[in-house]
Amino acid sequence: MRLARIPRPVPDDERELEPWLQRMVDFVHAETVPTTLPHVPGVTLRLAPESVPLWTRIESEFGSRPGPPYWAFAWAGSLALARHLMDHPALVAGRRVLDFVSGSGLVAIAAARSGAAHVLATDTDPLAIIALSLNADANAVAVQATVADVTAEGAFDPSHVDVVLAGDAFYDPSRTDHVLAFLARCRAAGCEVLIGDPGRAHLPVAHLRLIGAQEVPVTRGLQYVAAVGDYELHAATVWRFVG
């Protein structure tokens, strides 16, 4: 397994953090507020009130052009998948889990809370790894967080996990085939593959079987929960990859 490890961002003694890492931890702290999720009882995430201003501040603070701050929001498909795991803990209890496209870590946290033996959370955005590590600590669960693109052929050996979780993984239509190919490799290796989705038109349903449907609270007109704002209910579904 070739994974680029990032140091754990919040050791017992914060003074041990490298300055660049401390800057990222401080940034995530400053830009988010602890938010309880009524749909996933007992889970609190650090979420941001708005997306675009935060994205602008990431660019000016870190001088790069990363993607949008997906990690600062709880996505509808992930809310549904997280709740499904907590309602059906046998899906992950005692099993080794990969939360692919982990973002805030919501799904990884739900898996850990549901009794997973080990949870590996990956995302390509380093700030997501910081955020999900802070969120895991705040929810008192152990999650191994890693910056990695596990979808590249040969980058990840699926025999290292039993269950692959993908909350809102099909958000980019141009990446559907790529994501599907990765999940198919995991399924072919014997993994249980579970997907949460908010009803995207390009979800490859021919390869999936519906196992759950929920109404999840989301920010009006969007597909995620922000720290503030009016909520509306949005249909979201949970699927099993069947090949």
Ligand SMILES: C[S@@+](CC[C@H](N)C(=O)[O-])C[C@H]1O[C@@H](n2cnc3c(N)ncnc32)[C@H](O)[C@@H]1O
């Ligand atoms: C729509 S968000 C969903 C996030 C997450 N499941 C949640 O509930 O917060 C998509 C996430 O996928 C991440 N991502 C995109 N391509 C990826 C890849 N190849 N491997 C891992 N993460 C990836 C993005 O950085 C982003 O955090």
